[in-house]
Amino acid sequence: GRHEVWSWKTASKESLCLMWQKVKLQLMLSMSFLTALFWYCRRLYSFLAQLLKRWSNYLQRQLIRNLSVLPEVDLLGYSAREWKGETKQAKQMREAYEELFRSCHIKYLRQVRRDNYSVVRAVLFQIFSQGIPFPSWMKERDILKLPEKLLYSQGCNWIQQYSFGPERYTGPNAFGKLRKCMEALKTNWAEISATRDPEERGGMCNTLFSDESKEYKLYEAIKFIMLYEVVEAYEQIKTRDEAVHNLFSLLFARDSSSDPLSFMMNHLNSIGDSICLDQVELFLLGYLLEVKIRVYRLHRFNTEEFQVNYPDEYRREWNEISLLTEDDHYYHIPLFRT
Numbered sequence: 007g008r009h010e011v012w013s014w015k016t017a018s019k020e021s022l023c024l025m026w027q028k029v030k031l032q033l034m035l036s037m038s039f040l041t042a043l044f045w046y047c048r049r050l051y052s053f054l055a056q057l058l059k060r061w062s063n064y065l066q067r068q069l070i071r072n073l074s075v076l077p078e079v080d081l082l083g084y085s086a087r088e089w090k091g092e093t094k095q096a097k098q099m100r101e102a103y104e105e106l107f108r109s110c111h112i113k114y115l116r117q118v119r120r121d122n123y124s125v126v127r128a129v130l131f132q133i134f135s136q137g138i139p140f141p142s143w144m145k146e147r148d149i150l151k152l153p154e155k156l157l158y159s160q161g162c163n164w165i166q167q168y169s170f171g172p173e174r175y176t177g178p179n180a181f182g183k184l185r186k187c188m189e190a191l192k193t194n195w196a197e198i199s200a201t202r203d204p205e206e207r208g209g210m211c212n213t214l215f216s217d218e219s220k221e222y223k224l225y226e227a228i229k230f231i232m233l234y235e236v237v238e239a240y241e242q243i244k245t246r247d248e249a250v251h252n253l254f255s256l257l258f259a260r261d262s263s264s265d266p267l268s269f270m271m272n273h274l275n276s277i278g279d280s281i282c283l284d285q286v287e288l289f290l291l292g293y294l295l296e297v298k299i300r301v302y303r304l305h306r307f308n309t310e311e312f313q314v315n316y317p318d319e320y321r322r323e324w325n326e327i328s329l330l331t332e333d334d335h336y337y338h339i340p341l342f343r344t
Contacts, residue, residue, distance in 0.1 A: 072216040074119040075131045078341055081107055081115050099332065102307035106330070106340065110302070113343040120336045123171065123278045125329065126225045127215070128337040129291060129299060132327040134198045135211045141296035149192055149227075152234050153184040162237060164267050170226050171278025184230055190220060191227035222278070228295075229274050232287065235294055237266045253289045253317060260286070282335050285316075292316040298326040302340060305332055 085103035089096040106112040118128045132138075139145075156162045168180045170187075194214060201207040215221050239254040241247075263269035277283060283291065292299040292315075299316040306312045330340045 074215045076117045078114040078116050102304040111342050112340040114341040116339040118338050122282045123225045125283050125337045126228055128329050128339055137199050138325045139199045150188050153181055169275035187223040187227040190223035233270055236269050240266050257286050288316045296324050298324050301329045
């Protein structure tokens with residue numbers, strides 16, 4: 007009996023040992039597999055993280071490279087870099103920048119791409135980034151219908167000679183292109199002004215103003231609105247239905263813009279291509295968008311024209327935006343800090 011018990015115990019022990027060896031082998035294989043899997047996943051995660059970081063940096067570099075309104079830079083640092091030397095002009099410019107820093111509390115600026123859309127870009131970027139809503143007259147009218155109204159209701163067939171900045175194309179397709187420009191302006195303005203979070207709104211502006219094809223449509227829409235209002239004012243002057251703003255009298259007093267057609271052919275068609283807005287058109291821009299545009303003209307430092315408002319007559323409820331220019335041609339955006 008003892009022999010049978012011993013044999014049974016031995017057999018059980020051997021079976022357990024054999025089973026443990028098998029389980030141990032399986033555990034070792036499983037642990038090795040899990041270790042290898044963990045190492046592989048860790049390497050994969052590290053690789054994907056590096057790839058994502060590189061891609062993100064690439065996109066940021068591309069965005070900054072394409073931005074038509076650059077991130078803010080220190081005002082005095084910019085002045086020192088741009089106006090080195092001891093010439094009379096360089097000294098005057100540095101003094102003007104120091105005056106802005108000291109008296110106007112302007113500490114930073116955002117550089118705007120130097121092309122012939124510069125001033126329109128600087129104005130529209132601030133309207134969008136500040137979340138300024140449509141002007142009152144735009145809320146009452148559908149701006150998408152303005153090209154159609156001008157062409158059909160007022161018989162201005164000559165708008166087929168309208169030029170789109172650098173794309174100097176004229177012809178029967180002008181009407182359709184103008185409508186697309188108006189759609190782009192209305193859609194983007196409504197979407198961005200409805201965004202309450204400043205950071206989110208800023209990101210939307212950076213995205214919009216890094217796409218040339220989209221932003222050029224905005225500028226052409228603004229140009230067309232200027233043309234439309236000039237036509238309206240011209241008709242009111244001819245019929246004497248109601249008084250018009252004195253800026254229209256200034257505009258029509260020029261030999262080069264005595265009527266809407268000459269205004270378009272001699273001025274608007276070249277904006278964005280070979281010329282920028284002049285002083286009278288800057289008055290018109292502020293008036294139409296219902297914003298007070300304060301311009302710091304550094305080349306007029308120590309004169310009464312150092313700070314100028316466009317228009318000079320404005321309503322108290324209008325929002326204020328600011329521009330900075332060294333030559334009345336290219337404009338930057340000053341940023342205030344108290």
